[in-house]
Amino acid sequence: MRRKKAINYLMDIILVPVVLVLLWMYGLFGIRFWRLRSGRIGHLVLHVDLLLRRIQLGTISGKHILIASHDISNHQLMKMFKRRIKIITFYQPRIIRAILHFICNNSILRKTGLYKELSIKENYYEYNNSRPYLFFTPEEERNGKAILDRMGINSWYICFHARDSSYLDDRWKKGSSIDSRNVNRNSNINNYLEAATYIANKGGYAVRMGAIVNKPLSEDLHPNIID
Secondary structure, three states, X not given: OHHHHHHHHHHHHHOHHHHHHHHHHHHHHOEEEEEEOOOOHHHHHXXXXXXXXXXXXXXXXXXXXXXXXXXXXXXXXXXXXXOXXXXXXXXXXXXXXXXXXXXXXXXXXXXXXXXXXXOOOOOHHHHHHOOOOOOOOHHHHHHHHHHHHHOOOOOOEEEEOOOOOHHHHHHHOOOHHHHHHHHHHOOOHHHHHHHHHHHHHOOOXXXXXXXXXXXXXXXXXOOOEEO
């Protein structure tokens, strides 16, 4: 405990010049900085989305700049968010990520509210009272239609997905232990196939989502079920 307090105290001393600069920026322009965990789609979607909705509703004021790693879970979504809010992404080795995580959770920057972890959980009011703000551009709509054409999708469709450990294992290269605390949230993609087959038999398409998955679907399924 004493060692942790000593580290925190030393870090606060080192960060004093940074605090002064950020205080000046906040006083002059109202700018706050947030650390965004862009490598996890849940954090990327929920936290940025709710921040933007609170800005829209006027429950949070000022200008906001998000700091994110180059490790981005969904590039299209990040591109769309960047059209609405300033997000700075840059290469962050593991040591840099650890330092930034420590600074925004334990240092004087967090205490002053100038640089914090972007983490917003209470969301019922925001979703019930705000309007959608993300839209595809005409070019993105055309690109999406071209992708559907290449996949042979010419009717209505649904998307389905099952969470597993493969994404985190691949991104962090630490083996299955990286997801051990959340393994109860995983599911088996085969549990969705009865519903996917029902969709296919009704003339629709069922598209299995996920770039990195534990196992592919069987090739003996209905042709309208696309992996």
